[in-house]
Amino acid sequence: MMEPQVTDLERDIIKEILNIGLARAADSFAAIARDKVMLKVPDIQIIEVKELISLVSKFENSHVIIQSDIKGDFNGSTLLLFSDDHIARLSEVCLSMLEVQKGELNLMQESLLLEISNIITGALVTQLANILKSNIYGSPPKAPKSHIADSLKDILVQHPLFQPLVFTVITQFSHNLKSVELPLMLFFDTNTLLKMIDIIRTFTQNKNNILGED
Template sequence: MNVSMTELERDIIREILNIGLARAADSFAIIAQERVLLEVPSLDLLVSDDIIQKVRDYQQHHVAMQSDIRGDFNGTTLMFFSGQHIQRLSRVCLRMKTDDSLQINELQTSLLLEISNIITGALVTQLANILKANIYGAPPTAPGGDVAASLQSLLPHEQLQPLIFSVITQFSDKDNSVELPLMLFFDRATFDKILVIIRSYDFIGSGAKSA
């Protein structure tokens, strides 16, 4: 069974994400002592194989931090930190000089986990408030190994078409910017719940029903 949504429904979900990310960006900017720019998130529906490949592509050049979403919704978030991010955050927050290697020590891991906790926590809280859902983010972990394998719980044997929010933020200074990808995954059942909630909003009206 295919899933579809209208452009209005996409816009509403993007706006919900933008509100949560804007609050998260303020906290992140204080920690990083840098200006944080947010791009409008993209919203993609991908089949399972495409999801796994997209995550593995990111993992080749990033360190991933994961936080599961529990409660009424079933999902997970992945934040991907590049070597440049790790180097700059280590210098600013830990007063530690490093290269841009993806090999990180325990202190750096703790820092990335805390940043992930702040950003994903704000996003999940905003989703819970606007969608009136009882959801929360579990403490982040550093999965290591094949990160895509950790998503298998969202991809059970029955056919699913999970939703990927590909949210790209920019950690910027005077000279350059580095993308900080944040991906939010929901399984098919959760996506259906979100659409039901959004379609119940009075300002959508019957014109927003999917074909």
């Protein structure tokens, strides 16, 4: 399978579309965290599955990982990675917990992280669906109990049309109080990337501006 051919312009358009979706997600997150959320420009890579799993596995010992799958016209997942410091901060702000034990999550904390993931993924998916005029939705988030690599393999392997390339965006929400970062990974399979490119090319050929700008 050859790597999809993506021009620099198409890559920039995809990055801008994702930026719009992520900005909406950052606003939603800021409302929960009661803090200003800074968003770094996403890094777009096309990498192989084994590289993706290796990348994600590095976070397993230091972060709680919440996974939400994207379904419908597109196939992908979001992963939100919460550090102990971030969980403590969110627990103080949202749950009024003053002394947060690091390590094990209680049920309220896990519910909070799942709800945050649901809101962020929902905001992102809604924007992507609107811009790309596609029918996509986020499945309820979950905190994988097994190794994240096993959880990801399930998505990748159970998809009969899956090809061994994924499209990843790694961005970070940073809030000012303690400069704690909340990495977000978003990835799609190759077929989704090809669908996105087709949609962008259709808009370009019709001389419509996909981003709705003058």
